[in-house]
Amino acid sequence: MDTIKRPLVKRVAIVGPECTGKTALSIALADYYQTVWVPEVARTYIEGLTRPYQQDDLFFIAQAQLQAEEKLAKQANRVLICDTNLIVIKVWSEFKYRSCDNRITEWLTNRHYDHHFLTDIDVPWEDDPQREHPDKRDYFFEVYRNELLKLKVPFTKLSGPLKERLHTASTVIDSLLSDKD
DSSP: OOOOOOOSSEEEEEEOSTTSSHHHHHHHHHHHHTOOEEOOHHHHHHHTOSSOOOHHHHHHHHHHHHHHHHHHHTTOBSEEEESOOHHHHHHHHHHHHSOOOHHHHHHHHHOOOSEEEEEOSOSOOOOOTTOOOGGGHHHHHHHHHHHHHHHTOOEEEEOSSHHHHHHHHHHHHHHHHHOOO
16 A cells, blocks of 8 residues: 655745735744745745736746745755745635636635744834735735635634744644654
């Protein structure tokens, strides 16, 4: 009988509304675990456009996000920190365009992460040209929480200042890393 090999590297994904500290936490966790982190590909992709982004761009962003994950997983030290994943792209596509490319949703449902962290909206909003909805953070927090529940994936809500979030997240990751199953 064939056995399914578990990845040697644990993968964690950080999801949540705009401007909730996902990147800061990703950097802090990567530093703490002396590993690499996967930046949000959408940011650099959109910065490189000479036009407003369109729904079709989200497919290419999703594809590039997965490629970046696979590339960096080979360099990771026990854990790969993902500053976003396809949940974010799906939620954004459904909000902005009222639909999501079926390939993105299929990739999302077939992708394994050992844990998700949902970032709370209890940090101050910082303006950024790519951030669009400072007035909808409560709404998006609930959308992300419901999406995680619908996917039936393990997740932890992270609140408070970065130091508190780092402590909570590292406790969860330490448990994942010590799991011998």
